[in-house]
Amino acid sequence: MSKAVLMQGNEAAVEGAIAAGMRFFAGYPITPSTEIAEQSAVRLPQVGGKFIQMEDELASIAAVLGASAAGLKAMTATSGPGFSLMQENLGYGMMAEIPCVVVDVQRAGPSTGLATSPAQGDYMQARWGTHGDHPVIALSPSSVLETYTLIIRAFNLAEKYRTPVLFLMDEIVGHMREGVELPRPSDLIINQRKMSFHDGANKQCYYVPEGQYVPAMKPFGHGERYNITGNAHDESGFPTNSSEIAGKLVTRLLDKVEKNTGDIVRVEEYAMDDAETAIVCFGGTARAVMDAVLEARAAGKRVGMFRPVTVWPFPAGQLRARLPQLKRLLMVEHNHGQMLLEVQRAVGREKPVDFLGRVDGTVISPRDILDKLNEMEENGYAQ
Amino acid sequence: MKGRYELRFAGSGGQGVILASVIFAEAAVISGMKTVQSQAYGPEARGGVSKAETILSREPIWYSKVTAPDFLLALTQESLDSYSKTLAAGGLIMMDSSLRLPEGLDPAQVLSVPVLQTAREVVGKAFTANIVAVGAINKALGLFDGETLLEAVKRHIPAGTEDINRRALDAGAELISPEQAAAFARKWG
Numbered sequence: 129m130s131k132a133v134l135m136q137g138n139e140a141a142v143e144g145a146i147a148a149g150m151r152f153f154a155g156y157p158i159t160p161s162t163e164i165a166e167q168s169a170v171r172l173p174q175v176g177g178k179f180i181q182m183e184d185e186l187a188s189i190a191a192v193l194g195a196s197a198a199g200l201k202a203m204t205a206t207s208g209p210g211f212s213l214m215q216e217n218l219g220y221g222m223m224a225e226i227p228c229v230v231v232d233v234q235r236a237g238p239s240t241g242l243a244t245s246p247a248q249g250d251y252m253q254a255r256w257g258t259h260g261d262h263p264v265i266a267l268s269p270s271s272v273l274e275t276y277t278l279i280i281r282a283f284n285l286a287e288k289y290r291t292p293v294l295f296l297m298d299e300i301v302g303h304m305r306e307g308v309e310l311p312r313p314s315d316l317i318i319n320q321r322k323m324s325f326h327d328g329a330n331k332q333c334y335y336v337p338e339g340q341y342v343p344a345m346k347p348f349g350h351g352e353r354y355n356i357t358g359n360a361h362d363e364s365g366f367p368t369n370s371s372e373i374a375g376k377l378v379t380r381l382l383d384k385v386e387k388n389t390g391d392i393v394r395v396e397e398y399a400m401d402d403a404e405t406a407i408v409c410f411g412g413t414a415r416a417v418m419d420a421v422l423e424a425r426a427a428g429k430r431v432g433m434f435r436p437v438t439v440w441p442f443p444a445g446q447l448r449a450r451l452p453q454l455k456r457l458l459m460v461e462h463n464h465g466q467m468l469l470e471v472q473r474a475v476g477r478e479k480p481v482d483f484l485g486r487v488d489g490t491v492i493s494p495r496d497i498l499d500k501l502n503e504m505e506e507n508g509y510a511q
Numbered sequence: 512m513k514g515r516y517e518l519r520f521a522g523s524g525g526q527g528v529i530l531a532s533v534i535f536a537e538a539a540v541i542s543g544m545k546t547v548q549s550q551a552y553g554p555e556a557r558g559g560v561s562k563a564e565t566i567l568s569r570e571p572i573w574y575s576k577v578t579a580p581d582f583l584l585a586l587t588q589e590s591l592d593s594y595s596k597t598l599a600a601g602g603l604i605m606m607d608s609s610l611r612l613p614e615g616l617d618p619a620q621v622l623s624v625p626v627l628q629t630a631r632e633v634v635g636k637a638f639t640a641n642i643v644a645v646g647a648i649n650k651a652l653g654l655f656d657g658e659t660l661l662e663a664v665k666r667h668i669p670a671g672t673e674d675i676n677r678r679a680l681d682a683g684a685e686l687i688s689p690e691q692a693a694a695f696a697r698k699w700g
Contacts, residue, residue: 134533134540134548134666159554243554304575305533305548307540418573491576 132307137275137297138163138205140308141231142171144276145203148283148318150229151177152202154191156184156210159243160299161233164205185210189217189230196228197348197356201283205231208250209240211257218292219258220358222381225334225343227286227321229279231295233302234411234462236489245489246299248411251466254294255440261378263385265392266294266440270414272306278437284319285392289384290342296439298462300412300491321345332363341384385441394437395446399425403432404455407497408447408471410436413460419494424501431501439467444474451478458482458504460497515568517577520644521594522586524552524561527641530667531584532563534645537663538655539567547575560590567654582652584644585610586626603695605648622651622695624686630679639679642668646683653696 135143141164145153153168165181172179178195182188188204195202206214211232221228234250236242250257254266267282269275279295286293324335324344333346333354343363346354359367360374368374385392396414399421400406409417414435424431434450434457436443456479459468468483475481484500486492518535520528529550536548545568553559564577579599585591585606592613595604604616608625612618624647630640642664649660661680668676687695 132540132543134537134546244552300549300575303549305536305546306572307536307544307546412575415573415575422573493576493578494574495578 132309134305135272135276135308136163136305137269137272137301137303138233139167140272140275141205141279141295141297141302142167143310144279145229145283146171146175146177147276147313147316148280149201149320150203150283151175152192152195152200153177153204154180154182154188154195154202155204155206156182156188158207158210160235160246160302161205161207161210161231161297163302164231164233168203168205185213186217189214189221192228192230193217193221193224193226196226197224199347199349201227201287203229203231203283205233207233207235208237208247208253211250211253215253215257215259219260219262221292222258222262222264223358224356225290225381226292226356227290228292229282229286229295230292231279231297233297233299235299236487242489244299246412246462246491247487247489248296248298248413248462249464249466249487250296251410251439251461251463252469254296261382263289263291263381264294264440265289265291265385265438266296267437268296268298268411268439269301269437270411270435271301272304273308273310274437275301276308276310280316280318284317287319287321288342289388289392290321290345291381291384294440296411298412300415304412323347325351333365334361334363336363336380341380341387389441389445392438393441393443393446395443396433396435396437398433398435400432400434400450402430403450403453404430405501406432406434406447406450406454406457407460408434408436408457408467409460410439410467413462413492416492416494416497417460420497420501423494423498429501436467442467442470442474444470447471447474451475454479456480456482456504458484458497458500460484460492460500462486462492514570515566515572516582517580517599518565518567518582518584518648519577519580519594520563520565520584521590522561522584523590524559526561526586527638528561528584528586529563531641531645531648532565534660534663534667535565535567535648535654537666538659539565541659541662542655544568545570545572547572549575560587560593562590562594582648584648586640586644603652605644605651622687622691626683626686629682629686633682634675634679636675636679639675642676642679643683643686646680647686648683650684650687650692651695653692
């Protein structure tokens, strides 16, 4: 008998989250993320956690932020329409520095779109959906096992950087079942938020020591009272109109992600060592890309895959490091060209970037990608 | 078995074709094989076309969707008409015997089996049709041993329904004659 278990991507998100310490889930079920709410409702009471089905997505994210401020690791899950509704409070979580994980199992949009069909059209929304300049960390898994391990990382990053972390899934991975051998609990690395307990010099709840970016969290709801707000605030947590303090605050919020990309950003590369053509992709799209790369390699073509696992911040440095060896790039994604913009920004005019996308709710196949590679070759490659 | 098998299960929402597909994936996991299972359906809770797919392989599986299945189960005319067109060369179809054989199909590649009627009249519950189908498919294709398949079924049914599901599984297997099993198993080999 094999030790593997059959698990769905959405189920793996819940199991991984619980392994990471998630003990609170508030959500409003929506296809194709519904199994995450269902499974959380079953599993959380078994581990002493709380599940609440809220009246809508605005309330869901608000409850998650409240639970996290009060000390629990908290998560919600939704799809495009619900993700849109969560944007205002997502920004609140970033401004007030409240860790949490928000799962978006993307489906075809815009609006209610094709409820049960895959897409990756929320990539730019994940970065710029909420208003104002704000830090964003977003991760995107491409298999059931990676959903499990990567959502643990999402919680770890949320705790470490005190910020909501977006977990950008898609219907392909969310609704797919695979046999997986989960890591042993003792092999997992689980981060806890840095706490401060009203002692010593750091009396202020948003006090940040010189040279650091992340304030330790004071327990909210017991002990000393303090203020949490979405307004620009000083170290005490109370609103301020000081342009100096506001400017410093927003810069620090951005810096805590931008100055730590070495820690946050991860990519997966396959067959890139001698690749002349890099296929860039993320999430479930990687499944078709892998088959296309294997088939192209079998035909003697020097093709490799470059897959951002951390999709925000975009791994521009890692991609640029590959440019000298590359003759061309092909971006493949289930949208009309969103990560493409980041690839073009990283590559500039140095190498041609081609694009294969889809917005009809169907899945890009290995054949589609191979046809595109052939078409690029026949056209003598765009310059 | 050859390297990779792609199975597609199609019917109308509520017939349980997704569960049938999951059970074969579970049996594959129990047997230590690689498998990927996925499904596509409309927004309806009942009715509409429902399609589920299981890929079985000894090698790692990347692309998770089936393009040209080696096997198709069709429980409705609509799903039979539409998905019988995309079968792999040499692919096999199991259709419910209440359906009409679409034009252009070679009868030698089609097994017509009274899945729905058996669930209703022999097992006594229409909702066991998917498990009847699982029993029939496994017998016809010779995929997994009986113990593995039963364990896979048990992992996906509510407690207290073991007996009726076991009867459904057996009733499905009995729909396939040894000659049919031999004929189909050869085509898999």
